[in-house]
Amino acid sequence: MSSKYIIIGAGLSGLTIAYFLLKNGESDFIILEGRDRVGGRINTKNGIDLGATWFQNNHFNLNELVGSLMLNKFVQYSKGQSVLVYNTMAPAHYFESQQNSPSAYRIEGGSAALIEKLTKNVKDKIKLGIQVLELEDSSTNILVKTKNNLFFAEKVICTIPPKLASTLTFTPSLPEDVLNVMKQTHTWMSNAMKIGLVFKKPFWRNKELSGTVIGQVGPVIELYDHCSNDGQTYSLMGFINEGLRDVSPEQRKERILEYLEKYLGKEIRDYISYFEKDWSKDQFTSCKKLKSVYMSPQYGNLLFDEYYFNGKLLFSGTETSPEYGGYLDGAVYSGINAAKKLLNRD
């Protein structure tokens, strides 16, 4: 199968490239996606964002895209008392957030609403369940090899997180400095574990609690109110401690509930559904050798801004972005940048 461009990955970056290509009259492309769904690290299940959720005013590219796709944003709920657990011995601290300066926004309908809008006009171009294994430079084209298929394109844009992309076979090999940078570029949040709980009522709001529980010493690191903006669904969502990774799912859930019961009340056990996602176990985000990263890693290495395979191979994706690398905004920035290059507007 051949097309002018092949975009590898139907995450936010790959779909942003597709959106801008189409918007500028270029429709000769396909998108190959390894998973059986689109969105990559954006994954909303029953209204719960198990992947990305928040963004800020300074995320200019994302804000502009959200606006141009006619999506609405709303402020993360934080009214009432929040809990800070900073020490295993000391009692919890309670604090209130400033209400006049919103710290973060969410997208109405969940982050997946952004993906739905971006895929709207390119559905027929997305091939799901196609894991790319090898890229080969064959002078005029790039051959994209998967387990059962062979694709050809004049240019390929790889949006797979660099560390994961370094495990593909490149023929001929990429320059050593590029491969080294790829291997050293941590995939943002690839070690994160998230949970979501859905309730009949926002019981915490009724007790003048914000739903925010923060702390490094317990099973839950961060928890937030995750109710829908239309008041139809009531949930809590957050990150759990990586120490719970190797505990059985039943034990993990019990430790989380026991902990949250202490700070939010016994109503936590009245949830109607519980979701969890360990991104380290997802082969399309994480690599086998996982290292927790507690500092902000360096993203947007200048080597990712170059063409490889004699002008036929480009990289995109949030980790390649010099602006807000790791964030949704970085994925959009790198996607727009790649689309501009293809359209010869850089």
Ligand SMILES: Cc1cc2nc3c(=O)[nH]c(=O)nc-3n(C[C@H](O)[C@H](O)[C@H](O)COP(=O)(O)OP(=O)(O)OC[C@H]3O[C@@H](n4cnc5c(N)ncnc54)[C@H](O)[C@@H]3O)c2cc1C
């Ligand atoms: C738990 C979690 C919470 C987060 N929270 C936030 C947040 O609140 N705010 C924020 O700004 N950012 C957040 N992020 C980061 C945000 O999700 C990413 O910045 C963004 O989604 C990255 O988009 P991308 O397209 O660059 O990469 P990805 O979404 O990783 O897309 C890459 C795509 O390539 C596909 N792929 C991989 N390998 C292959 C292969 N061999 N063949 C074919 N396809 C392949 C993948 O399936 C995927 O669809 C969070 C991430 C996680 C995991």
